[in-house]
Amino acid sequence: MKNDTSDSDLVLEFQSGNKKALNQLVKKWHKRFCEKAYWIVKDADVAKDIAQDSWNDIIKKIDTLKNPKSFGSWALRIVCNNAFDWINKNKRVQKHKEQIKYERKNIEVETEVDDTNHFKIKLLNVFKLLPEHQQIVIRLFYTEDYSLKEISDILNISIGTTKSRLFHAREKLKQLLKQ
Known part of the structure; x- marks a missing residue:
């Protein structure tokens, strides 16, 4: 077999059982297949x-090729179809990954909301266990945003007593929440 054998002769030889003809087809066409696939998918690997997958398909289907002269366009069509299939599959996989990520994010948000609501309920229940004078200081400081000076004026107690009640209320809350 000489090197300048036409594609149609190589295809006919391969169809007749000459496996060496395939090696010549691969040498002649593989680089073009890679280039065509790269042109479509933009990733060399x-x-x-x-x-390579296209060669597997070509080998399986080459016996069905009726016009050996059309090997080049026939084979390139297989390469293009495989490349487009890869793109479509990759899009589906990417879309599926994004869907999973979205669902996980929603589950995390729901869990956080549940955890936050659970914590709020627990905090309110524990808050009710504090002495009334500590509850008042906590409410004024955290929910009404009064300063220590303003709280001491409202309750007619010293700033030191206000700080002390706030400190002891926090400590008691921490202790009760740990239980």
């Missing part, structure tokens, strides 16, 4: 894989 993926393009090489697509070209």
